[in-house]
Amino acid sequence: MTTLAPPPTSSPSSGHRAAPPAAGGFVARGRRLFTGPAEDPRWTRPALWAILLAATALYAWNITSISGNSFYNAAVYSGTKSWKAFFFGALDSGSFITVDKPPFALWVMGLSARAFGFGTWQLALPMVAVGTGSVALLHRMVKRDFGPVAATVAALALALTPITVAINRDTNPDPILVFLMLLGAAGLLKAVRTGRLMPLVWSAVAIGFAFNTKMMQAYVVLPAFFLVHLWAARGSLGRRIRHLAVATVALVVSSAWWMVVVDLIPASSRPYIGGSTDNTVWDLVIGYNGFGRIFGASSSVGSAGNGASFGGSAGVHRLFNEIMGGQISWLIPFAAIALIAGLVLRGRAPRTDAKRAALMLWGGWFVLHYLTFALAEGTFHPYYVTAMAPGIAALAGAGGVTLYRAFREGSAAMGAPPARAESRAWGRGWVLPAAVAASAAWAIVLLQRVSGSGTLYTVAEIVVGVAGTVAVLGLLAGRFTRRDRLIGFAALAAVVALLAGPAAYSVSAATSATNGTNPTAGPSTGGGMGGMGGMGGGPGGASGSSRTSGTGGRSMGEPPSGGGSAPSGSGTRPSGGETGDSGTGGSGTGSDRTGGGQMGGGGTQVSSAMITYLKKHQDGATWLLAVATDQTASSIILESGQPVISMGGWSGSDNAMTLAKLKSLVKSGKLHYIIVSSDGGQGTNSEIATWVKAHGAAVKSSSYSSGSSSTTSSSTSSASSTSSTSSTVGLYRLDASDVG
16 A cells, blocks of 8 residues: 655645745744745635634633642742742742652743742743643644644644643643643654654653653653654664664653752752652652552552542543543544554555654554553543643544545545555545544534533534534535535534534633632533542532632632731632642542541631731741641642641641651741641651640630731631631640750
């Protein structure tokens, strides 16, 4: 089987511009930026600009109201107050404990916050920028190998992927991860085309920075990268292997440098590594953020399968279930058919064929991510799958155009012998209509699941049904009547049918409040905790939906008030961190890691009046307060603007605080206040709670609930409303004299 025939050369009537007279300088380059190369059809660059503007509008709509993820927001804020906290990715500016991810995404947001000030839009701006940049980058890569039509479809599909819209409106690190992975793919494809070493090295460096964004998730695409270069790059086999060896060294160095530096620093001179069991980044890599995500177990979890799944039970069907289906699966049937058919159509192409290499790359990207996310038994959030969106979008564009050309050109495009032309043409004539019909039918199923959720989805279902029918019938009729205009119109209807559903979900994601911990698009269709039985919902009881923000009082992206005039957690829990392992915003239970226990603060309601009291009596201490978990600490940090110790990390099970360390902090005057739970917790936490209760002075709720002179009337009201629960808040004062 030979390759597809090249597209016909441009003519004045083909929609391409005539080459302009040679011109140089800034003006000519500026003109090409907006109009595109002369050899492109006139509509290409305007269409790209329209898609980029639409993507930016979706990602940045009402940007000042985007609350984001309070866990990461607090770490970014702390990084603006301390370069040490900035480098380590510490949750608090006192650098007691880090977040459970490497800090590259925090650095990007932190630099924005340092340049423009800390606030909602300042943190969201980098995410909007890299989200739109990913669309532009995918367009460029697909266009080089498959032309402007394929590139336009791919860019539009990525821009309208519902979960991508939702996560690009958040402050989780995933948008930066996707952009860096796409940079790596661009370098790889350039290395394959040219046979040069440096593009491959830069590809490895980009993946290394992606590793320093979300660790092992960045490596999911590496098997495809290695295979594509080894198979399709120019040069001898020995040369290709040598290039891969050099690139592997670059990958290791760019991935491991931060980890090595941090682990070489004495533990007493740096924050505790949140999420680890032995205070090392390496343990975080291979455990909590590595094999623990895949197998549901890490060195800190005793049994496989333990972990909160906000996307339903693990299995090959997961990405089609009621929770995940509307987030990512719209184009999966079309992409899968296009991948298989595209590789078959390129079957007899030379080894270095650029189109087949690109199909292998995007196909590998799609398949590897699909298997990883579908079968992962550890903690799983729907927004993780935004990483597979570029592969699906690229296959929709590149594979769709490949099928379309084969559909129109028939066996002549394949160079098949005349005796076999009719049978081959007949077989290929069914692939494109079948792919369109399969994805359109699946879109209707997805929209039927949310029937009654609003007019937007009803309209989308009608559009999919009508456009899908027109597309399939038009393709078949055009083929049998050999009317190219009818085939072209049917292909346009197919694009409408396949993207109407994702567009409806994307508009919903852009115009609705987003859950910063577990962002999703569209209406709620499932419990979001398929692996956790009775928990039944995402954080805050949002049922895995993005309908609520999960924050109380004020936006978690706003600058800390400093005066404690807004509720810091009265009646609500902060939206928490990326891991979202606690499963519920209100109780802090259901962690994907067990053991430890809660040293207070796990389910504690800390009022703004209490924060005002603590600030008034801080007495020069480095930390305002010590609490059990990151969720509580991040909320208080954002409310007070002061560093707060999270003694047990995300779930309360980290061994970040020991009794000896607590005594040292108290004796040196760096910490005076600590919250412990009424039951004391277990293990080391229980030891701390017992000692604090025995040696500390309990602070009565009346000390702050009645308000001091600095407490505003709204704060007093807030405190009074929680006075019934404040008695369960074990707030204790400790001074150097209490350490015997």
